[in-house]
Amino acid sequence: MNLFAEIRALIVQSLHDMAEAGELPAGLDTAAVAVEPPRDKGHGEAASNAAMVLAKPAGLSPRAIAEKLAARLAQDARITQADVAGPGFLNLTLAPSAWQGVVRAALVMGADFGRSTTGQGRRVNVEFVSANPTGPMHVGHVRGAVVGDALSNLLAFAGWQVTREYYINDGGAQVDVLARSAYERYREAHGLDPEISEGLYPGDYLIPVGEALKARFGDSLLDKGEQYWLAEVREIATDLMMTEIKGDLAALGVKMDVYSSEKALYGTGQIEAAIKTLRDMDLIYEGVLEPPKGKEPDDWEPRVQTLFRSTAHGDDVDRPVQKSDGSWTYFAPDIAYHFNKVQRGFDELIDIFGADHGGYVKRMKAAVSALSNGRVPLDIKLVNLVKLYKNGEPFKMSKRAGTFVTLRDVVSQAGAEVTRFMMLTRKNDVPLDFDFAKVLEQSKDNPVFYVQYANARIGSVMRKSTESGMAVDDASLAKADLSLLTHPAEIDLMQKIAEWPRLVDIAARGNEPHRVAFYLYELASEFHGLWNRGNDEPSLRFVQAGNTATALAKVALVRATGVAISAGLAILGVTPVDEMR
RNA sequence: GCACCCGUAGCUCAGCUGGAUAGAGCGCUGCCCUCCGAAGGCAGAGGUCAGGGGUUCGAAUCCCUUCGGGUGCGCCA
Numbered sequence A: 001m002n003l004f005a006e007i008r009a010l011i012v013q014s015l016h017d018m019a020e021a022g023e024l025p026a027g028l029d030t031a032a033v034a035v036e037p038p039r040d041k042g043h044g045e046a047a048s049n050a051a052m053v054l055a056k057p058a059g060l061s062p063r064a065i066a067e068k069l070a071a072r073l074a075q076d077a078r079i080t081q082a083d084v085a086g087p088g089f090l091n092l093t094l095a096p097s098a099w100q101g102v103v104r105a106a107l108v109m110g111a112d113f114g115r116s117t118t119g120q121g122r123r124v125n126v127e128f129v130s131a132n133p134t135g136p137m138h139v140g141h142v143r144g145a146v147v148g149d150a151l152s153n154l155l156a157f158a159g160w161q162v163t164r165e166y167y168i169n170d171g172g173a174q175v176d177v178l179a180r181s182a183y184e185r186y187r188e189a190h191g192l193d194p195e196i197s198e199g200l201y202p203g204d205y206l207i208p209v210g211e212a213l214k215a216r217f218g219d220s221l222l223d224k225g226e227q228y229w230l231a232e233v234r235e236i237a238t239d240l241m242m243t244e245i246k247g248d249l250a251a252l253g254v255k256m257d258v259y260s261s262e263k264a265l266y267g268t269g270q271i272e273a274a275i276k277t278l279r280d281m282d283l284i285y286e287g288v289l290e291p292p293k294g295k296e297p298d299d300w301e302p303r304v305q306t307l308f309r310s311t312a313h314g315d316d317v318d319r320p321v322q323k324s325d326g327s328w329t330y331f332a333p334d335i336a337y338h339f340n341k342v343q344r345g346f347d348e349l350i351d352i353f354g355a356d357h358g359g360y361v362k363r364m365k366a367a368v369s370a371l372s373n374g375r376v377p378l379d380i381k382l383v384n385l386v387k388l389y390k391n392g393e394p395f396k397m398s399k400r401a402g403t404f405v406t407l408r409d410v411v412s413q414a415g416a417e418v419t420r421f422m423m424l425t426r427k428n429d430v431p432l433d434f435d436f437a438k439v440l441e442q443s444k445d446n447p448v449f450y451v452q453y454a455n456a457r458i459g460s461v462m463r464k465s466t467e468s469g470m471a472v473d474d475a476s477l478a479k480a481d482l483s484l485l486t487h488p489a490e491i492d493l494m495q496k497i498a499e500w501p502r503l504v505d506i507a508a509r510g511n512e513p514h515r516v517a518f519y520l521y522e523l524a525s526e527f528h529g530l531w532n533r534g535n536d537e538p539s540l541r542f543v544q545a546g547n548t549a550t551a552l553a554k555v556a557l558v559r560a561t562g563v564a565i566s567a568g569l570a571i572l573g574v575t576p577v578d579e580m581r
Numbered sequence B: 001g002c003a004c005c006c007g008u009a010g011c012u013c014a015g016c017u018g019g020a021u022a023g024a025g026c027g028c029u030g031c032c033c034u035c036c037g038a039a040g041g042c043a044g045a046g047g048u049c050a051g052g053g054g055u056u057c058g059a060a061u062c063c064c065u066u067c068g069g070g071u072g073c074g075c076c077a
Helices: A003-020 A050-058 A062-073 A096-112 A139-157 A173-189 A204-217 A226-252 A270-280 A331-343 A355-371 A407-414 A416-423 A447-467 A474-478 A488-509 A514-536 A549-572
Strands: A046-048 A079-085 A089-094 A123-127 A161-168 A258-261 A284-288 A304-308 A348-354 A378-383 A386-390 A432-435
Touching: A003 A046, A003 A050, A003 A062, A003 A089, A003 A096, A003 A488, A050 A062, A050 A089, A062 A079, A062 A089, A089 A096, A096 A474, A096 A488, A096 A549, A123 A139, A139 A161, A139 A226, A139 A348, A139 A378, A139 A386, A139 A407, A139 A416, A139 A488, A139 A549, A173 A204, A173 A226, A204 A226, A226 A407, A226 A416, A270 A284, A270 A331, A270 A355, A304 A355, A331 A348, A331 A355, A348 A355, A355 A378, A407 A416, A416 A432, A416 A447, A447 A514, A447 A549, A474 A549, A488 A514, A488 A549, A514 A549
Parallel strands: A123 A161, A123 A348, A161 A258, A348 A378, A386 A432
Antiparallel strands: A046 A089, A079 A089, A284 A304
């Protein structure tokens, strides 16, 4: 039920009819024809560019096409007026019944209102978080987790088959550092002074790991060289850290479908196979890279490396996949991992990275492009910094070494749901300010509160209606005489509700979950506005005396608003509240 | 030096695979609050969409270029 899509279909059909009637050349491409809510109220209720985009290929003037198109459209029951304006815009005014139909659709469809099939059941893999398993999640990870999760919800709602995936970076040197750090805590557990030297992880969160190691090994690892314990301690420590991270994610309300391990790629031939696949395409060669201009490292020496010809797929320079000692660079297992995702049959891949990984985007896209023969698009969303504040002052945790603002800190102070909503009030690629005081403020400045307050008012209307003896379940409301809702202010709210299915498609097309948050704010604003008008115009109040047809219709509108708010909040992963406390 | 991201009202930011007179919140000015929940409401002022050039019927949006801010640039992931 996307009214704008229906009107667009009507226009495309009319264009087809015009071609049959000889008024237009046959076989015109209508892909660029759009129908959208006009910004300006003076331009009708739905506007189309159809005549303008077809004018050139048809060899006709836009206004001539628009005139004939308008005449045909005016025949349709849903359209009460079709005007040609400006250079050839088609401005349509719709019958109130068309908007009222949206209210009924929302009531009938409930939580599925706005659900789309544009994904056509295609499979998309969303990889996000992928924090190193060397400690608890910190604030920097939170935004990526929320964006990835909300995007996954959005795509699922738009008809995609979504896999949420976490790539565990457990194959590099950082997990050796973790093991050595944990070993010091193990020594500490035996009453020895830990030697947390430079480069080790100093965080207190490893103390319990030391205890766990003591419980497991007793004193058998003390005074032994790391060749005796490194591998085992590494595995135990990374497992414990992953348990910690999974708990962090759960606290935020994020649940992954798949955890993939980098380490598991080693020794199985997967990396070698992926590299060989590229080599067979003549995309792997031995060569020497030029030093970066203007920022030459002091110790630069030309050296022969195994390189991936990523420039053949849009990168700026070729990238090394092997270190000079023959071991793989971090890029090699990443290539193998993405090859694995391609081989699992996904139709699209999405990676959510921190903005500091921006330099990694082109080579990863190049690798996926090469390994899938251009079949599988990879979209990489860069998530920018979160700056923490409290009452406008930069927020810092203790400067003591090893402490940082963790995900748990954020969730315990702001709550998971508020955090999720606030993290989506910016586009992913711009920095975001997060003020612990403001996000809990109960005022219009706070979008979470503003949207929830709208829903609470809706809950209030529903309660009052029930108390007055009305049957306000969705099935009863769907039978209400919605033709009684004709006031322009009510039509405005219905139009905003009608935008929801369209917004889902737009947001999903661009992989932009933040649009949902902005839409909810607009919808809440429209609802509050109508509520407030009821102060001056009693006929616009939602709660009307008596169990009349008018009362029922108004409650139906209120409930439809609630349906749209709930659907949007569900994508953000936020539970709507029926009451403010 | 190169690449990527960003630059929109005093501030923080939206802005739909290009669409009409560029929007919201805060702040500012004025008016209003016995009323379904005022946890406020209504109205107004405020813009060279960083600058310049190009493509187009039409550009905040696409291309080129300059400036400013951020991020990154071979054996860290």
